[in-house]
Amino acid sequence: MNLNLSTFTAIVGLLLSMTCLQAETNIVTKPVPFDGKRAKTLTDSKGNVHLLCNNMGNLFYSRLAQGEESFSEPVQVNSIPKSAAIGEIAVGKDGRAHVVYHGNIHYVRSQLKEKRKLSGADIKYTFYSRMNDSGTAFEDQRDISANVWGFDGGCTIAADGAGGVYVFMGGVTKKGKETDRRVYLTVSTNGGDTFTEPAPIDLGKGVCMCCHLKAQYTPNGSLVLAYRVAEDGVNRDSYLLTSNDQGKTFAETPLDQWELRACPGGAYSFVNLDGKTLVSWRNQE
DSSP: OOOOEEEEEOHHHHHHHHOTTOSSOOOOOOEEEGGGTTOEEEEOTTSOEEEEEEETTEEEEEEEOTTOSSOOOOEEOOSSTTOEEEEEEEEOGGGOEEEEEEEOHHHHHHHHTOOSOOOGGGOOOEEEEEBOTTSSSBOOOEEOOTTOBOOOSOEEEEEOTTSOEEEEEEEBSSSOOGGGOEEEEEEESSTTSOOOOOEEOSOSSOOOSSOOOEEEEOTTSOEEEEEEOOBTTTBOOEEEEEESSTTSOOEEEEOOOOBOSSOOOOOEEEEEETTEEEEEEOOOO
16 A cells, blocks of 8 residues: 555644744645545644544554654554544543544444445444554554444544543434433543443433534643534534543533534534633534
């Protein structure tokens, strides 16, 4: 496989690393692997840019270190070929990269061995992978979804500097409607060696089927999650859940109100700036 860098530019991730409270912001473009296909970026506290791309069902990780001119050679994340949907990345203790992703529909079909049309309700895999101790490759992927299934809108991950890794996924533990979906959290306190059984932490108002979740461990030590509910099948309000005790309890903050009898397919983003954490999301206005 040819892993040469393309001419696609990773502007979003680089903007976060280039601001640095300067009066003027310099925008620098860099070529990234695989044309940046289905890319996710994260900039850590040291200004390193971490990039995740999905190429034909395989996730690849690359890193642009502060002061370097180009991204590192891509490293494949998933150990089962062509099994990955879009992934999410977090950087934790000692700069280790942690990645979470659902099994894609092709992998699910191969496991079910059924010819019928499949949907998000059939997806039963949430895979976790982390960089190995030497930083040269990713360890074998592990399914950490336990008894939670019916994924669609994606999963998300956050990590702190003390070995905490937090994976959130929207799903069910028994057959039900969209209003029965919950946000489940599974936690590792040892850098991803082991995870707790997934437990619901949301408001109990349903979880929008195909809207994405987004989590972050903020610089001030808070664990935050943004997601959209599906109350009564028509209330598509967005909420921010905040924990100051490593995911043991959460406080809720409503972000908006949106009455819609459909899933808007939204996503969320976080940016840390001047000691504050900003969140963006899609709304009807």
